[in-house]
Amino acid sequence: MTETATEKVNYEAAKAPALLPDLKVAILGTGKMGGILLHGFLKNNLISADHLFATVSHPERALALSAQYGVQVSTENLEAAKQADVILLGVKPTQVADLVAQIRPALNKKKLLLSFAASVKTSAIEEAAQLQIPTVRAMPNTPALLGVGITALCRGQFVSDEQLAIAEKLFATLGRTVIVDEKHMDAVTGLSGSGPAFFYIIIEALAEAGVNVGLPRDVATLLAAQTAFGSAKMVLETGYHPALLKDAVTTPAGCTVDGILELEAGGLRVTLIKAVKRATQRAKELANG
Secondary structure, three states, X not given: OOOOHHHHHXXXXXXXXXXXXXXXXXXXXXXXXXXXXXXXXXXXXXXXHHHEEEEOOOHHHHHHHHHHHOOEEEOXXXXXXXXXXXXXXXXXXXXHHXXXXXXXXXXXXXXXXXXXXXXXXXXXHHHHHOOOOOEXXXXXXXXXXXXXXXXXXXXXXXXXXXXXXXXXXXXXHHEEEEEOOHHHHHHHHHHHHOHHHHHHHHHHHXXXXXXXXXXXXXXXXXXXXXXXXXXXXXXXXXXXXXXXXXXXXXXXXXXXXXHHHHHHHHOHHHHHHHXXXXXXXXXXXXXXX
16 A cells, blocks of 8 residues: 655644544554554544554565554564554454464453454454453445445444444544444445445446447546446435435436336346345355354
């Protein structure tokens, strides 16, 4: 992930106190999403740089990240965990239990574990910790890269309202957040976790259609992408049901209704529903090992 020199200067020049001035946060396994979070914390002045700790697997990567963000980055998970109030688990799902076991000496009931590993249940993390430790599970999605993602959060059995609020503030740097019961997290994975890929296919198909009816490819792609963006913004900001907004575009005997009839004949609606259901089922399979 890259950033401009101006952004780097802003990190160093920010003199206002951080919004969460006393909170110390460690990101263990600073890959793509961990890097996005680190960037978001600093860009939004949520956590001060001297209260952020990150880990990676390789010393060279640690040096590069430390130089880029001006935070302490190492390969020592246990040491980073000892310094933090909130510990974010950014490793692959199959590595979470081993990571929690590794940092177990640093854990206590006052610390918050926050995992964004897909399909790993809070109970599995609590079991690995061998402690009644507060644990929050998060499911962000890739538009978080631009700060327009959506993250679903669910709480483990030992999480206080205050700790859940902290988790919300942390992930709000990536876009919107929503709180759900853990039983719904696999469905979240199937909808908003996998959903960007489904929308990219739709945008790609609309752009191809534009080319087919004579538009230049760059114009067709811009038209398709901005139309998708604007339509989503209409749903979010008006609060109207998508069906009502659809009807506002669909004039009697007009162009849109003919296009909708083709979509229905092609089974687009049913296919999208099946895609989400299949992705959700796969998330359940992964959660159950």
